[in-house]
Amino acid sequence: KAGVTQTPRYLIKTRGQQVTLSCSPISGHRSVSWYQQTPGQGLQFLFEYFSETQRNKGNFPGRFSGRQFSNSRSEMNVSTLELGDSALYLCASSLHASGQETQYFGPGTRLLVL
């Protein structure tokens, strides 16, 4: 069974640009969660999608958004990039609900904002 895949793996952008990251969950998994990991703040929850609906949202500004498609694949978008958005962005999938059961993480997308 294929694991969680994330594309692209590495990305370099400049301040003010926008970026879209993609996540394909394990087949059959309907919940996808996104996380941001930085040396300063550690690992922080961004949001969770289930059946194309945002179910939970962390404490991030509106520049961070996401969506989920009918095949459970998910994208997250960051608009008007800031230097502080440089981070490893991780997505995780689970069968039904991220917080209630084992999550399976992808390898992450490393974003560098210059």
Place this chain on the structure above:
Amino acid sequence: KQEVTQIPAALSVPEGENLVLNCSFTDSAIYNLQWFRQDPGKGLTSLLLIQSSQREQTSGRLNASLDKSSGRSTLYIAASQPGDSATYLCAVIKGGSYIPTFGRGTSLIVHP
């Protein structure tokens, strides 16, 4: 606001030692607690999940305990091996919203 603290922040031990990693949290209204490992530059791998009604979970050489009333969890690693070298993170899942709060992790090096 839930705060999760992991002690120690870093640990270097010789192969074969038994280890205890600690995780403490401030709000005991949790749904479950999860332990993960992260290898450098990679995603997380789930190790153990303890429901709030449970006291411990075991998987191979790993044993995790949970004391919700005192806001503590420990991850015990028996007979450590160099392949155990990684960062270990605990995540506390809030009841109701199921939003996770992660600790900063314990960076473990097991040398031969």
